[in-house]
Amino acid sequence: MSKEENRGQWGSRSGFILxxxxxxIGLGNIWRFPYVAASNGGGAFLIPYLVALFTAGIPLLxxxxxxGHKIRSSAPGVFAKLNKKYEAIGWFQTLIAFFxxxxxxxxxxxxxxxxxxxxxxxxxxxxxxxxxxxxLKLGEAPSTFGNLGASLGGLNLKVxxxxxxxxxxxxxxxxxxxxxxxxxxxxxxxxxxxxxxxxIVVRGVTLPGAMDGLDYFFTPDFSKLTDPQVWLAAYGxxxxxxxxxxxxxxxxxxxxxxxxxxxxNAFMTGLGNCSFSLISGIGVFSIxxxxxxxxxxxxxxxxxxxxxxxxxxxxxxxxxxxxMNGLIGGIFFVTLIFAGLSSSMSIMEAVVAAxxxxxxLTRVQALNRFALTSGILSLLVATNGGLxxxxxxxxxxxxxxxVIAGIxxxxxxxxxxxxxxxRTYVNELSDFKVGKWWIWAIKGTSVLLIIILALKIKGExxxxxxxxxxxxxxxxxxxxxxxxxxxxFILANKKGSQEFEDKIYNEPMNNxxxxxxxxx
Amino acid sequence: MSTGAIIxxxxxxxxxxxxxxxxxxxxxxxxxx
Numbered sequence: 001m002s003k004e005e006n007r008g009q010w011g012s013r014s015g016f017i018l019x020x021x022x023x024x025i026g027l028g029n030i031w032r033f034p035y036v037a038a039s040n041g042g043g044a045f046l047i048p049y050l051v052a053l054f055t056a057g058i059p060l061l062x063x064x065x066x067x068g069h070k071i072r073s074s075a076p077g078v079f080a081k082l083n084k085k086y087e088a089i090g091w092f093q094t095l096i097a098f099f100x101x102x103x104x105x106x107x108x109x110x111x112x113x114x115x116x117x118x119x120x121x122x123x124x125x126x127x128x129x130x131x132x133x134x135x136l137k138l139g140e141a142p143s144t145f146g147n148l149g150a151s152l153g154g155l156n157l158k159v160x161x162x163x164x165x166x167x168x169x170x171x172x173x174x175x176x177x178x179x180x181x182x183x184x185x186x187x188x189x190x191x192x193x194x195x196x197x198x199x200i201v202v203r204g205v206t207l208p209g210a211m212d213g214l215d216y217f218f219t220p221d222f223s224k225l226t227d228p229q230v231w232l233a234a235y236g237x238x239x240x241x242x243x244x245x246x247x248x249x250x251x252x253x254x255x256x257x258x259x260x261x262x263x264x265n266a267f268m269t270g271l272g273n274c275s276f277s278l279i280s281g282i283g284v285f286s287i288x289x290x291x292x293x294x295x296x297x298x299x300x301x302x303x304x305x306x307x308x309x310x311x312x313x314x315x316x317x318x319x320x321x322x323x324m325n326g327l328i329g330g331i332f333f334v335t336l337i338f339a340g341l342s343s344s345m346s347i348m349e350a351v352v353a354a355x356x357x358x359x360x361l362t363r364v365q366a367l368n369r370f371a372l373t374s375g376i377l378s379l380l381v382a383t384n385g386g387l388x389x390x391x392x393x394x395x396x397x398x399x400x401x402x403v404i405a406g407i408x409x410x411x412x413x414x415x416x417x418x419x420x421x422x423r424t425y426v427n428e429l430s431d432f433k434v435g436k437w438w439i440w441a442i443k444g445t446s447v448l449l450i451i452i453l454a455l456k457i458k459g460e461x462x463x464x465x466x467x468x469x470x471x472x473x474x475x476x477x478x479x480x481x482x483x484x485x486x487x488x489f490i491l492a493n494k495k496g497s498q499e500f501e502d503k504i505y506n507e508p509m510n511n512x513x514x515x516x517x518x519x520x
Numbered sequence: 521m522s523t524g525a526i527i528x529x530x531x532x533x534x535x536x537x538x539x540x541x542x543x544x545x546x547x548x549x550x551x552x553x
Binding site: 012013014017042043044046050211214215217218219220259260261264265267268271272274275278282431432 | 521522524525526528529532533535536537539540543544546547549550551553
């Protein structure tokens, strides 16, 4: 068995593409994109969205696929190969993935509970009261150091039990490896996800009021195109939905065989992800249109995103369906489960691959260590105050962590690395070639991310996120970011295995990708 | 649905799904690549 096969390798091109699209398609495609689009110009938003896809999303996918494929290592190895001093950036991305795992699995656990509730009608006539009261048993919001513990409360078994199931599924898939685990799981999950979504769309568009919802979603307000915030929202949506800049795509691409396409695979991943988002928008807004029609209110009044959309508004809409309420509700939560699982597996793989690569642990040894620590931490999110922890950690890791990671990645690779050598490399391998525009897309995106971060910090000073106290934001938000930063340097300075030292440290790249294709 | 909404819906779906289909067709020439 070759070194590559020993490390893990995709069995087919379709397996890799499905896994990459599965990673990119997550909960955000269903519960974030439709709302962001509708509230930023409706159909007109699709123009900056597509521009962002082709000028930032796909170029970044090409870059990460190329680096992962060439260096054949996870994020820490990729950055260490460029320069040992940069390894901490790879660990920074990996630790972001680690912390995202801790709460992402909890949302999938809620979806499993709601799949069950859809058939029993457990949420009753007031899904909001049911979610925060009966199900989450949400306690007081954390406000001071004194009430942090009281705010968390105890472990909520209604969440912890399905959480165990979610960990079980992810663990089993990852334990089976790249070809027999990740690839096979995605080949099952992705078609089922598409079918489930299509059922929701067909049911949605045949409901009374659906066209009002679709009108709200698609009617273009072209005046919004002159608003810079709309363009930033479009770039933000693309950036956060493609699983880029937090270690995943490096790990996935490192399992590609030597003779693999890069450019076309990146195009398919980006286009597949956005096509799915568009269909999700049709499903979501047709059902919101029906709900607005039933309640005699405007679509804007029922339009929302995130947890509120999935676990409050949708259950309300399901209550009002003329028939097959349980079945349609169940299918909706099945889409969330499949979209969530295909992403959670990839987030976990990014961490497992990084540990395994550097410390020369077997996949199972690395997985056991990761699952134990991340699993215990995820229990913190399964407490009565878990929603607050989830909300703040999600905000910190996404809005700050991934953006900071992206800035470091794109500044180093875009401005200090010879991107022309990467372009030559991918063009030699791929079905079709990218022009010099690709280099400027990478450089330009680095500037854009700096603007996004600066505006975010400015907004934060004016009004803290969601009105949380500075104590809560400091402990769960800034605290996690400090742990990630310090942890990155500790892990980067820890001695790696001899194989890692030989392959990565002792053979650093000379600022460019060598065109050593060796395709035999 | 308004005419504007229909035009946007059809053109965006065509561009995204059509683009994906074209890439897929090219990729199918070499599944092992």
